[in-house]
Amino acid sequence: DASLLAVLGAPTASRGAAAATAREHRDGAAAVRRAAAEAAKDVTAACEKVVMVFGFGGCADVGDDAGLSVFGAVEKALGVLVAVSSGATINAGEALLAGVRAAVGAVAHAACDVVDAASRASVLARAGEADAAAAIKLAPMAGVVAQRAAELEKAAFTNCAACGRAVAKRAREAKAAAEELREMMSEAQQALAEGGGSEGGRADADVCADDSDYDDALELDSMNAAELAVARAAAPAVQCALDALKACVRACIGAAHDERDSLEALLAAANATARSAEELVAALYAPQDHEEVSTASAALRAAGMPLHAATAAVRQADRPEQGAAPA
Numbered sequence: 001d002a003s004l005l006a007v008l009g010a011p012t013a014s015r016g017a018a019a020a021t022a023r024e025h026r027d028g029a030a031a032v033r034r035a036a037a038e039a040a041k042d043v044t045a046a047c048e049k050v051v052m053v054f055g056f057g058g059c060a061d062v063g064d065d066a067g068l069s070v071f072g073a074v075e076k077a078l079g080v081l082v083a084v085s086s087g088a089t090i091n092a093g094e095a096l097l098a099g100v101r102a103a104v105g106a107v108a109h110a111a112c113d114v115v116d117a118a119s120r121a122s123v124l125a126r127a128g129e130a131d132a133a134a135a136i137k138l139a140p141m142a143g144v145v146a147q148r149a150a151e152l153e154k155a156a157f158t159n160c161a162a163c164g165r166a167v168a169k170r171a172r173e174a175k176a177a178a179e180e181l182r183e184m185m186s187e188a189q190q191a192l193a194e195g196g197g198s199e200g201g202r203a204d205a206d207v208c209a210d211d212s213d214y215d216d217a218l219e220l221d222s223m224n225a226a227e228l229a230v231a232r233a234a235a236p237a238v239q240c241a242l243d244a245l246k247a248c249v250r251a252c253i254g255a256a257h258d259e260r261d262s263l264e265a266l267l268a269a270a271n272a273t274a275r276s277a278e279e280l281v282a283a284l285y286a287p288q289d290h291e292e293v294s295t296a297s298a299a300l301r302a303a304g305m306p307l308h309a310a311t312a313a314v315r316q317a318d319r320p321e322q323g324a325a326p327a
Contacts, residue, residue, distance in 0.1 A: 276300040
């Protein structure tokens, strides 16, 4: 039946359109990345030419025209790098824009260091300070340019990649907090089993000689039984936050549409969730303050809903439209 085939074919067509959009998006980003990488290599080559002209003890003999020529080549190569990299900043969110600026800026700063050092070496050599000029090593500086160029090739050139990497970083921080909490509970359990961890072990500021003694005493303190129970009750919330952040990373990786607003909203929600999880773990250290723990727990709960909504929004952008059910 033609009408039934049309209904069944609608999701397939939509999935095909989404796949085509994803391919176009990836191809465009890959093209910008390749162009930026080639431009960065040209910057490296121009800096190596500066080293050849100024870096082997002949600074005093370099004429103004020759010096301006190699410096101009560096400037031109940097201009091309900035121009081609700007293709990645179209509709870029804050995360992508910051990443591109940092990667391109690192290459530019390293190249400028080479030019500045060559200029100083030339001035010193012409002033008769040959030893001081020879002490300026240009080759290692050019090596830094090459290193920054290689790093640029691995930089994020899409909102998906930039936000995904930022969320992954926050997920690693939340994972560290969750592991810290598990270790803290394990140590408390062991201390209680050995007869420690009681409230009698609390440090008292009145019996400490100075602030450093008080800090040392607190570091040696462990949870009592009641505090351990609170930590155990809070641990699932921290783990849920970590699982939610992992889901965010998967959403960014699988995103076919590079929608700036939804991805930036996801990153903001991920930042809030990871920060709240870390603050809750910090509040669970002994001696615990009930109000502080309650506040941190409420903040983590409040961060959960925006994170869920932001993750769903990113996934919804890539979800194929379903055809209407046949009557």
